[in-house]
Amino acid sequence: MVEFFNMDGYGVFIWPSYVIVFVVLIGLGIQSRKWLANLEKAVQDLQPEGDAESEGPQIGEP
């Protein structure tokens, strides 16, 4: 097991690479999901009841 993590002495370069990549990718994924969820909640709070489905996103509106 120690040998696996040591990776022939390159472990100090390999493991940080993988950790950084997955922290950044997962972080960006979570941020994107949270951003979308917050916006959807804000729209829901502003929209009159029963109107939620009738008005789709208005592309290109100012």
Place this chain on the structure above:
Amino acid sequence: MAAAFAVGIYMALITSPADFKQGESVRIMYIHVPSAWMALLTYTIIAVASGVSIIWRHPLADLAAKSAAPVGLAFTGLALITGSLWGKPMWGDWWVWDARLTSVLVLFFLYLGYIAIWQAIEDQNQASRAAAILALVGFVNVPIIKFSVEWWSTLHQPASVIRLDGPTIDGSMLVPLLVMVLAFKAYFITVLLWRMKAELVARKLQVLRLKKAQGA
């Protein structure tokens, strides 16, 4: 997407062999190369979408380009960081002003500039136009990155997968690499769709707030 990542990581860290020259350090390739490819692909998508936005003024193209930029910035940053972590044991330095590295650093700043334009200009139509022009002008850097290892004498190794005479990389390394590329692509599409939907909802929210303010 998660399955592709799981299989890719398993193959990259466990089943794929060490390189005869670079030893175990070659395992960084399985995250460095997909990051770098996705950085270029994302910028190409932004440039094409910007062209469509300028010529046909299609609002969805605009939205796609804007949504893709932070993901592209992340891929470029990761390519630079993992490249640095791979370069240290192989070249003896964290950074060299090599044509490939420098042109990728320029790409990183292009992404930053593109995002900064969207943030800095309040009028979204003006921001869209300015950002699209930067994206199109900056696209000249994409072929420079791709061919930098052929045009100049560089420390960075030449292409070993996308070549006219076929890949020179062994199948035992090519398969895990392609699985990781597939996983990165699936990730990109997923996050891009989330961010595009968020942009659409943000515009809808803006309209609703405007209507509410006018009604009050």
